[in-house]
Amino acid sequence: MSKLPTSIRPLLVLAALAAVALPASGCGTSNADIARGRVLFIKKCGVCHQMAEAGTTAQIGPNLDDAFASARAVGEDRDTVEGVVSAQIESPRPSTANPAVSMPPDLVSGEDRDDVAAYVGLYAGVPGAAPPKVPGGPGAQVFANNGCGGCHTLSAAKSGGVTGPNLDEVLPGQTAAMVHESIVDPDKKLAKGYPPNVMPASFEQTLSPKELEDLVQYLLESTSGGKGGSQKGTAQGSAGRAKPSGG
Numbered sequence: 001m002s003k004l005p006t007s008i009r010p011l012l013v014l015a016a017l018a019a020v021a022l023p024a025s026g027c028g029t030s031n032a033d034i035a036r037g038r039v040l041f042i043k044k045c046g047v048c049h050q051m052a053e054a055g056t057t058a059q060i061g062p063n064l065d066d067a068f069a070s071a072r073a074v075g076e077d078r079d080t081v082e083g084v085v086s087a088q089i090e091s092p093r094p095s096t097a098n099p100a101v102s103m104p105p106d107l108v109s110g111e112d113r114d115d116v117a118a119y120v121g122l123y124a125g126v127p128g129a130a131p132p133k134v135p136g137g138p139g140a141q142v143f144a145n146n147g148c149g150g151c152h153t154l155s156a157a158k159s160g161g162v163t164g165p166n167l168d169e170v171l172p173g174q175t176a177a178m179v180h181e182s183i184v185d186p187d188k189k190l191a192k193g194y195p196p197n198v199m200p201a202s203f204e205q206t207l208s209p210k211e212l213e214d215l216v217q218y219l220l221e222s223t224s225g226g227k228g229g230s231q232k233g234t235a236q237g238s239a240g241r242a243k244p245s246g247g
């Protein structure tokens, strides 16, 4: 239903922290959009935190599966984890270990914060959590793991996001180098009519060179009706950027 007045939200957070049973009507969980929370997590949190279900591997902040595994093991439920995450987003603890990498406050607020907290509350520290498996090969899995479909329509992935351009429409005719650049440096050449700073600019850090290559290949193959032979395998060379091969 509707949003709670901000004045009483801190009380709810405290209640959740204390693991007090919340009245069913007062809890945000049921309203939260988990799929949206996942996309926001990958964009705003995945640059610093590892979490298995999100497919993120960054090590700047603590691994969130490790952070909540023991709480899960002693029976804390998702509402409790959600409350802790929400409080941490609102006013992050100053990092004692390394002040240079403290978590910035209010990375997401309002409904966005509720959605992210609900998503993390559902999956962080849950044994065996992993990104949903999809058919279509390694590139399709990279597309699914990273929330691309939350913002983009791509019929091969059965995704219907409308925040960014429809990839079925804009990718035919593009080269691997162009697609690669759009993914690693999205604000360099903005798609016409779209604002900057919406597509995450972190995929070069969060994806390995191999994952990026698989992703570009998948996008080309799934939008050019299966030809795309002339565009194959030139992402690195024609992008003019040598990348470490990492393997």
Ligand code: HEC
Pocket (backbone or CB within 6 Å): 041, 044, 045, 046, 047, 048, 049, 060, 061, 062, 064, 067, 084, 085, 088, 089, 093, 094, 095, 096, 097, 101, 102, 103, 104, 107, 108, 116, 120
């Ligand atoms: C710039 C890097 C950075 C970003 C971005 C970031 N965090 Fe953090 N986060 C950290 C660091 C560093 C800590 C450890 C703070 C400390 O020392 O207590 C932390 C701690 C946490 C904790 C507490 C973990 C524990 O051990 O109890 C949670 C929960 C958390 N972050 C969630 C999030 C969420 C959700 C987002 C996205 C909205 C996010 N973080 C974005 C760096 C980041």
Ligand code: HEC
Pocket (backbone or CB within 6 Å): 039, 043, 142, 143, 146, 147, 148, 149, 150, 151, 152, 163, 164, 165, 170, 171, 179, 182, 183, 186, 187, 189, 190, 191, 192, 194, 195, 196, 198, 199, 200, 203, 215
């Ligand atoms: C939070 C929303 C969001 C997410 C997540 C996202 N994108 Fe985007 N994407 C956009 C927006 C908005 C644009 C248009 C602005 C621009 O060019 O940066 C865009 C542009 C693009 C383009 C250029 C399209 C063109 O017109 O040539 C490609 C390719 C692309 N995204 C692929 C991806 C892939 C692959 C992923 C996942 C790894 C992804 N995007 C994740 C929002 C998103």
